[in-house]
Amino acid sequence: MKQIYKATGIDCANCANTLESKIQKIHGVTYAQIDFIAERLTIEATDDALIKVKEICLNFEDGVTLKRIK
DSSP states (O other), X not given: OEEEEEEEXXXXXXXXXXXXXXXXXXXXXXXXXXXXXXXXXXXXEOHHHHHHHHHHHHXXXXXXXXXXXX
């Protein structure tokens, strides 16, 4: 199921690309895209994978916060 999150705390477009690559490598993630300008993460993943995604985001740089918007 596709979900969209507000992703705040990403410093630059390069950081967004790095984080997106890390998320895409998680087992159970079938689609992940970060729109740096809109501060959005669009993702399709299992519930277990989403837990790992949230952990990676919290530990990325100074911490990226995710808030589900759709």
